Amino acid sequence: MSDKPFDPNPTHRNFYGRRHGKTLRRSQKGYLAEDLGPLQPTGITLQDNPDRTPIDPAAIFGDDRPIWLEVGFGGGEHMVHMAATYPQMGIIGCEPFINGVAMLVGKIKSAGVENVSVHPGDARDLMDVLPDGSISKAFLNYPDPWPKTRHHRRRFVTPEHLLPLHRVMAPGAEFRVATDIPSYVRQTLEEVPKAGFQLESLRAVAWPDWLSTRYEQKALREQRTPTYMSFRRV
Known part of the structure; x- marks a missing residue:
């Protein structure tokens, strides 16, 4: 464990892990070029939101439905399954590994689910701008060991991840x-x-x-x- 104190407003943070894997197939490149954009919530990156102004979760799905968060969705099987099982929920998935993002977008198209949003980056960037208590459930499935x-x-x-997660989750959220x-x-x-x-x-x-x-x-x-x-x- 690091002795460095948690900084709630970092200007720079380290990222560990892979962002790219093996060469994407043509279909996967198409998913990223043509289908990923509409699935992405706005105001997450420093480029789009340098002041880190809180975003409006209702704007992501167009209503005030409960929102769930999956951190590191891998290939997206679980996220798409939950979206299909609970269509009344809105599910945001975070994953910096672009190959996994491409796999997820393909599964979204195949399943025809519409209650999903994708942040192809670090979950901390999303948690920086989510309002307090805005997440009703969160998932961490088989994270990098x-x-x-x-x-x-x-x-x-x-603490670098758990304290922001605690802030954005609603009281009693799982x-x-x-x-x-x-x-x-x-x-x-x-x-x-x-x-x-x-x-x-x-x-x-x-x-x-x-x-x-x-x-x-x-x-x-x-x-x-x-x-x-x-x-x-x-």
């Missing part, structure tokens, strides 16, 4: 975390309550509305045991 001890400070379950890494479970159970969340459940069986992702399937193939944690914002 950063297995080396010296890299644990890069994980999402650190925060779900799924991981197959034992040290990630331990760090989650230690750090998330410190940020103002209460542990509600710790289980080896997924939630009833869960959709297994490719990352979960990889964990099961490699005989790693998933853990599913639910917290409430207090």
